[in-house]
Amino acid sequence: MDSPLSPSSARKEAGMFLTLILLLSGRSLRAMAAQSPQGVECIVFNDQYLTCMWGSKATLTANYSLYYWYIPPRSENHMPVEECKHYLQEEGINTGCWFNHSEIIQFRPFYIHVNASHGGRSLIIPTKGMKLQDLVKPAPPVNLTIQNISNNQLQLTWDSMYLKPLCLEYAVKYKSNQDTSWTEHLVSGKIFSFPSVDYEKYYTFYVKSKINQYCGTTQLWSEWSVPVFWGNNATDQGTAEEQAPWFWIHVVLPIASLMLFLVLVILLIRMERVWVILMPRIPNPSKNFEELFNTHQGNFPEWAGVSKDIVESFKPNYSESFCYVSELPPKAGSTPLWEGHDKLRAPPGRSSAPASSSSPGLSLFKNSYVGV
Structure with missing residues (x-):
């Protein structure tokens, strides 16, 4: 017959049993919760x-x-x-x-x-x-645009992809590169005017939307839109519309021009092939015909090895006699040239007798004779 348990042993076993029950209950509760x-x-x-x-x-x-x-x-x-x-x-x-x-x-x-x-x-x-x-959560606004409407005032506009734009209200938050916290404004329409702007700062703008009180009761805001930037000291995150032309004209264009000029100078100095392409030289024939000019003194037939007979054959070998013309004295029995024309008919009313020797027209025939 087993001996009865002592009171201390009974209390110890009861405590262990209670602990086991609690552990099992905890696991069951965690399983039900899962x-x-x-x-x-x-x-x-x-x-x-x-x-x-x-x-x-x-x-x-x-x-x-x-x-x-x-x-x-x-x-x-x-x-x-x-x-x-x-x-x-x-x-x-x-x-x-x-x-x-x-x-x-x-x-x-x-x-x-x-x-x-x-x-x-x-x-x-x-x-x-x-x-x-x-329970409607709209899509984030899109096409954020910044414009200058005066010297110190900006205007931010955007579009919405929600099919009922009149049911939306918006929140705009912005911060400059010198601010430590965001500034947020509630806007009823799709336009926000920024009254005072510092041209020495760089601003970042975000917009989000939710259903207004006229179309529903909700606190579900859309996600923040893609940011838009404006101002000086623009980073690679983006620039505003007014910043982009100034940045390209005054920064990018001069740097690009200088880099291009330096590249061209280096190519022109170190690459002879570029010099030949841009400034072709007139060829010097003395390099290729050094023997012709130095040894044969420019004598091409001798340099080319043409025989003397062939060279002589190309020289002219003909002669012409000169014909001298001179005025000869008249011979006996010769007739003056003008007398050979005495049979020519004179014009009516004029005598057929020869004109005097003083006539200029007959002076041409004065010392001319026809040889027999």
Whole structure:
């Protein structure tokens, strides 16, 4: 027969049993917490699609299913309950549901029910009703532009990708390179005037948007837009419209011109081929015909090896006799040249007798005779 336990031993065993129960209970509670998400978060992105998320792979061990329905006005029939058509998954575990634009109906109560079965138990996220018009998150503004409207005033404008721009309000934040904190302003339209600007500073501007009070009740802001910059000391992050022409004309263009000039100088000094291309030299024939000019003194036939007979054959070998013409004295029996024309008929009314020797016309024939 076993001896009874002492009181101290009994208390020790009871404590160990209680500790074991607490450890098991803690593990069970942690498992239930991991299997049952706390709630569902739904967001309508820019009126284009809707996502409802209820966890991640790290916190879920069961595949949950989502069911949804809308509550129509009293005059319409009750809309049927439908299951999610496009689940979002992480490693095979459903972590959310995606709705396209045709499945979104704003200004009607929207209800969802999420449940799962795990280990023979039903895991349920309580039914939740919501208004989708209060869950819209717009897209960030785009096409930010800065303009000078006066000497010390800037104007910032932008565009929105949201299909209902009148339902948006905006927030603008800016900071210069000498500021330590951002300055933020709420704006109702798509324009912001910056009244006082310092041309020695470099400014950075951001814009975001959200649904205003006339179209919904929400605190969901869009992401901040791509920044736009203005001012001096521009970094490689970007420049404003007014800064860009000044930067290119006064900084980039002179530096580029100087670099190009230095490259050309180096090429002209060190590369003889460039000199030949740009400034071709007149060839010196003495280098190629040194023997012709130095040894043969420019005698091409001798330098070319042409024989003397051939050279002599090209020389002229003909002669012409000179014909001398002189005036000869008249011979006996010769007739003056003009007398040979006495038979020529004189014009009517004139005598056919020869003119006097003083006549200029006959002086040409005075000492001319025709030899017989």
